[in-house]
Amino acid sequence: MPQDDRIHPSLAGFPVALTLPVQWGEMDAYGHLNNTVFFRYFESARVEYLARCGFLEAYERDRIGAILHSTTCRFRRALVYPDTVQVATRASSAEEDRFTMEYLLVSLAAGAIAAEGTGIVVAYDYRADRKTALPKDVRRLITELEGW
Amino acid sequence: MPQDDRIHPSLAGFPVALTLPVQWGEMDAYGHLNNTVFFRYFESARVEYLARCGFLEAYERDRIGAILHSTTCRFRRALVYPDTVQVATRASSAEEDRFTMEYLLVSLAAGAIAAEGTGIVVAYDYRADRKTALPKDVRRLITELEGW
Amino acid sequence: MPQDDRIHPSLAGFPVALTLPVQWGEMDAYGHLNNTVFFRYFESARVEYLARCGFLEAYERDRIGAILHSTTCRFRRALVYPDTVQVATRASSAEEDRFTMEYLLVSLAAGAIAAEGTGIVVAYDYRADRKTALPKDVRRLITELEGW
Amino acid sequence: MPQDDRIHPSLAGFPVALTLPVQWGEMDAYGHLNNTVFFRYFESARVEYLARCGFLEAYERDRIGAILHSTTCRFRRALVYPDTVQVATRASSAEEDRFTMEYLLVSLAAGAIAAEGTGIVVAYDYRADRKTALPKDVRRLITELEGW
Numbered sequence: 001m002p003q004d005d006r007i008h009p010s011l012a013g014f015p016v017a018l019t020l021p022v023q024w025g026e027m028d029a030y031g032h033l034n035n036t037v038f039f040r041y042f043e044s045a046r047v048e049y050l051a052r053c054g055f056l057e058a059y060e061r062d063r064i065g066a067i068l069h070s071t072t073c074r075f076r077r078a079l080v081y082p083d084t085v086q087v088a089t090r091a092s093s094a095e096e097d098r099f100t101m102e103y104l105l106v107s108l109a110a111g112a113i114a115a116e117g118t119g120i121v122v123a124y125d126y127r128a129d130r131k132t133a134l135p136k137d138v139r140r141l142i143t144e145l146e147g148w
Numbered sequence: 149m150p151q152d153d154r155i156h157p158s159l160a161g162f163p164v165a166l167t168l169p170v171q172w173g174e175m176d177a178y179g180h181l182n183n184t185v186f187f188r189y190f191e192s193a194r195v196e197y198l199a200r201c202g203f204l205e206a207y208e209r210d211r212i213g214a215i216l217h218s219t220t221c222r223f224r225r226a227l228v229y230p231d232t233v234q235v236a237t238r239a240s241s242a243e244e245d246r247f248t249m250e251y252l253l254v255s256l257a258a259g260a261i262a263a264e265g266t267g268i269v270v271a272y273d274y275r276a277d278r279k280t281a282l283p284k285d286v287r288r289l290i291t292e293l294e295g296w
Numbered sequence: 297m298p299q300d301d302r303i304h305p306s307l308a309g310f311p312v313a314l315t316l317p318v319q320w321g322e323m324d325a326y327g328h329l330n331n332t333v334f335f336r337y338f339e340s341a342r343v344e345y346l347a348r349c350g351f352l353e354a355y356e357r358d359r360i361g362a363i364l365h366s367t368t369c370r371f372r373r374a375l376v377y378p379d380t381v382q383v384a385t386r387a388s389s390a391e392e393d394r395f396t397m398e399y400l401l402v403s404l405a406a407g408a409i410a411a412e413g414t415g416i417v418v419a420y421d422y423r424a425d426r427k428t429a430l431p432k433d434v435r436r437l438i439t440e441l442e443g444w
Numbered sequence: 445m446p447q448d449d450r451i452h453p454s455l456a457g458f459p460v461a462l463t464l465p466v467q468w469g470e471m472d473a474y475g476h477l478n479n480t481v482f483f484r485y486f487e488s489a490r491v492e493y494l495a496r497c498g499f500l501e502a503y504e505r506d507r508i509g510a511i512l513h514s515t516t517c518r519f520r521r522a523l524v525y526p527d528t529v530q531v532a533t534r535a536s537s538a539e540e541d542r543f544t545m546e547y548l549l550v551s552l553a554a555g556a557i558a559a560e561g562t563g564i565v566v567a568y569d570y571r572a573d574r575k576t577a578l579p580k581d582v583r584r585l586i587t588e589l590e591g592w
Contacts, residue, residue, distance in 0.1 A: 020317060024343040025182055025336050029175035029229075035487065035512050036173065036480040040321050043479065047320040047377075068479050072516040081177075081343075168465060172491040173484050183339065183364050184332040188469050191331065195468040195525075216331050220368040229491075321478055325471040325525075332469065377473075 007086055008106040010113055014088035015145040016049045022083040033079040038115050039071065042103040045089040046119060049101065053091075053141040055121075063126040064135050069098065071119040076112075083109040091142050097131050098122045099142060155234055156254040158261055162236035163293040164197045170231040181227040186263050187219065190251040193237040194267060197249065201239075201289040203269075211274040212283050217246065221265040231257040239290050245279050246270045247290060303382055304402040306409055310384035311441040312345045318379040329375040334411050335367065338399040341385040342415060345397065349387075349437040351417075359422040360431050365394065369413040379405040387438050393427050394418045395438060451530055452550040454557055458532035459589040460493045466527040477523040482559050483515065486547040489533040490563060493545065497535075497585040499565075507570040508579050513542065517561040527553040535586050541575050542566045543586060 007017045020041060028034040050056050050066050059065040079085065086106045091099045103117035125132040134142075142148075155165045168189060176182040198204050198214050207213040227233065234254045239247045251265035273280040282290075290296075303313045316337060324330040346352050346362050355361040375381065382402045387395045399413035421428040430438075438444075451461045464485060472478040494500050494510050503509040523529065530550045535543045547561035569576040578586075586592075 018317070020319075021314070023316075023336060023340045025176055025184065025339050027177040028173055029177065029179045030509075031177045034173055035515060036483045039480045039483055040319060043321050044317075044319045065474075068519060070516065070518040071479060072514065074514040075512060166465070168467075169462070171464075171484060171488045173487050178361075183367060184335045187332045187335055188467060191469050192467045213326075216371060218368065218370040219331060220366065222366040223364060321472055321480065323473040324469055325473065325475045327473045330469055 010106055011086055011088040011104060014090045014104065016045055016052060017086055017088035018045055018048060019084060019086050020044065022079060022081045022085060024081040027081055031080065038073050038105060041085060041087040041105055042071065042117050042119065045087045045103060046101060049089050053145060054137045058135045058138055064132060065124050065126055066121045067124045069120040069122045071117065073115055073117040075115050077107060077110060077114040079107055079114050083107050085114065091146050094134065094139065094142060097133055099134065158254055159234055159236040159252055162238045162252065164193055164200060165234055165236035166193055166196060167232060167234050168192065170227060170229045170233060172229040175229055179228065186221050186253060189233060189235040189253055190265050190267065193235045193251060194249060197237050201293060202285045206283045206286055212280060213272050213274055214269045215272045217268040217270045219265065219267040221263055223263050225255060225258060225260060225262040227255055227262050231255050233262065239294050242282065242287065242290060245281055247282065306402055307382055307384040307400060310386045310400065312341055312348060313382055313384035314341055314344060315380060315382050316340065318375060318377045318381060320377040323377055327376065334369050334401060337381060337383040337401055338413050338415065341383045341399060342397060345385050349441060350433045354431045354434055360428060361420050361422055362417045363420045365416040365418045367413065367415040369411055371411050373403060373406060373408060373410040375403055375410050379403050381410065387442050390430065390435065390438060393429055395430065454550055455530055455532040455548060458534045458548065460489055460496060461530055461532035462489055462492060463528060463530050464488065466523060466525045466529060468525040471525055475524065482517050482549060485529060485531040485549055486561050486563065489531045489547055490545060493533050497589060498581045502579045502582055508576060509568050509570055510565045511568045513564040513566045515561065515563040517559055519559050521551060521554060521556060521558040523551055523558050527551055529558065535590050538578065538583065538586060541577055543578065
């Protein structure tokens with residue numbers, strides 16, 4: 001997914017930011033975007049980040065994959081169609097076998113933050129069927145993306 | 149997915165029938181089940197049918213898979229939460245490389261048909277990357293399921 | 297949803313065309329966009345069309361709403377993430393109480409049509425709780441949009 | 445949604461527990477239930493709880509509605525089709541204008557917990573357009589449901 005250069009100022013400093021149009025059918029019976037849609041947006045940012053830090057390749061090459069260990073969302077503002085959102089993510093910390101991501105979701109219609117979230121991603125060795133250390137390349141690319 | 153013995157009379161004669169609870173979040177901003185949800189229910193019945201006629205096994209064994217060529221839905225009645233639906237499917241005809249499925253969706257709250265649909269499933273040889281004939285076992289099992 | 301000026305040549309002549317990024321999570325266990333997602337895309341185009349022809353306003357003003365009577369999809373090409381699609385719609389005919397829409401879905405990655413569909417939209421008087429004639433304004437705007 | 449009497453022992457003590465069949469189309473390209481589906485299941489339990497504690501009625505009567513302030517999920521086990529899950533919820537604490545819910549999701553195929561979650565629900569006065577105290581009836585019913 002190509003990144004948008006015209007990102008909202010709130011998202012400055014996030015290495016990955018996507019621009020996504022809100023679809024009418026993402027609203028639920030309360031007339032607002034359903035809570036699961038926020039996690040879909042976070043996921044889209046996460047997948048882009050995993051591509052950027054080489055985690056998708058690590059899976060293709062060594063069957064070391066990224067597993068979502070846990071995730072959270074703090075809803076700040078109800079979203080409605082029509083709108084366009086920007087969702088950004090960055091890694092806030094890394095440990096031996098995992099790293100923590102932060103998500104920020106902006107409504108362009110409101111010009112304001114709609115939600116904040118987090119996710120913990122764990123490295124998993126699908127051949128050995130157990131958790132494993134973050135691949136070295138992945139760790140290096142995260143460090144570069146984040147300027148650590 | 150286990151089949152329910154207490155199926156609605158409209159669904160008599162269908163070899164596959166599933167009972168599914170409607171979830172609140174499947175409603176859209178009009179307060180009715182979104183049209184895509186009807187296709188999700190049809191899909192659940194189709195997958196069960198593909199399991200029953202050996203098509204899922206054919207893919208595991210020979211990489212002959214079932215591809216959805218086209219599908220239709222005629223909406224008869226708006227659905228709302230809370231409700232429980234029953235979705236049934238049967239094959240209405242088969243040709244060399246495909247068969248046609250009929251779907252029927254019943255609202256138990258209304259005791260009435262909510263939608264009818266169709267789907268055409270085509271056999272695809274994933275190794276040769278082209279359409280192929282229906283596997284013999286699949287054809288035989290469809291014939292048995294349908295009492296042709 | 298703003299329309300994109302750089303639409304695929306296949307979509308020339310369609311009064312409504314949207315550009316939508318494919319999201320990773322729209323793929324199912326076969327690694328392709330799930331069939332329900334095609335109907336979500338069609339719906340997004342339909343809602344934009346209903347806005348353009350005054351049907352959303354008719355509901356706000358007179359409780360004359362647009363109901364999806366039936367819909368179809370012919371899948372031409374499997375879609376995968378990453379990709380961007382364009383989905384366009386036009387009215388192909390209108391009757392007293394309904395009109396028929398055509399949908400066309402293009403994969404920009406493939407530069408080719410991924411799916412074609414249809415939908416029949418019926419006018420519904422929510423106060424009287426029965427089908428009704430298409431509102432005059434709506435009929436006029438459809439005629440204008442389509443150049444009939 | 446009717447409650448199931450044969451609930452998994454892990455869910456004993458939860459006043460609300462639903463039994464839901466996993467649908468094939470809820471799996472994503474990794475062949476596991478997508479993370480958003482866990483939040484859909486939590487939502488289904490939450491809506492049932494809101495019905496039970498009178499919050500849906502409070503909205504109909506006084507436009508005091510329940511807003512999801514934040515939610516979390518800790519994924520314990522990947523889920524695949526076919527399976528049936530049970531999702532249960534209870535209130536763990538209540539404050540002036542909000543209460544905290546706990547969710548537990550069990551895979552019947554595995555006979556084990558698949559996920560745990562939380563959600564904070566805030567009372568919102570839609571007429572005054574601001575947060576408000578939990579309606580008295582709601583607070584009383586929660587206290588009864590939880591045996592506080």
